[in-house]
Amino acid sequence: MPASTLKADQVFNALGDPTRRAIVEQLSRGPSTVSRLAEPLDITLTAVRQHLHVLEGCKLVSTRKVGRTRTCQLEKKGLAVIEDWIHAQRSMWDSALDNLGALLEEDGEP
Amino acid sequence: MPASTLKADQVFNALGDPTRRAIVEQLSRGPSTVSRLAEPLDITLTAVRQHLHVLEGCKLVSTRKVGRTRTCQLEKKGLAVIEDWIHAQRSMWDSALDNLGALLEEDGEP
């Protein structure tokens, strides 16, 4: 089990929550404050902050406080972790599925 | 919000659970039965079956019962869904982060 595996759990878990995915998608259109993130989500600032802690924990988002406002922006590291996992899996899957296809000589999908 | 978004939630959620990721990784080394999947996981067959339902639901795994044994294998569709999501996000992130970099003229990481 590679060192990155533990991290991948965190990132997948983070992106598994629809609210956090909404936050990530909102931030992909540019940085934002906590309040602005909360508006379309219809949850409290506290809840948003809790989601941000999770996203910061797996390096999908970074934040900085200037004055009384906290600005949130995306970070690449977290995404890279799952990209790597998916790449690794895909190559194993492809060979596993190829072997299987030959073995079963049947094509369940077009 | 594209039609694929709902599905991506499911797939991320599925892969966010460490046990399900272990199942997927085990299946990436070749197809298996429910019992064989359960062995290294140290959980009941019932629990494994429940995880398999989730993985089947988001097209990461397909299963077929022959006689009294159910054989499980990987399916590509689920993985493709999150590959697409990540690709879409990455291009938006890259441009968002580029803009931001120019704006802030600071490099927080090496």
Next chain:
DNA sequence: GTGATACTGAAGCCATAACTTCAGTATGGA
């Protein structure tokens, strides 16, 4: 048929995750 194997379904337990409220702190502007 008998017994072992392989799985399934319903029901319930329990830890955790997502959310809230509320009572703060710190900053910005008049």
Next chain:
DNA sequence: TCCATACTGAAGTTATGGCTTCAGTATCAC
């Protein structure tokens, strides 16, 4: 200085997810 804004932390509620047990059903080998 005074008030509004922007956020934070602790504590509590509630729903859900992952797991179990147990009582099945179906298949295989003898």
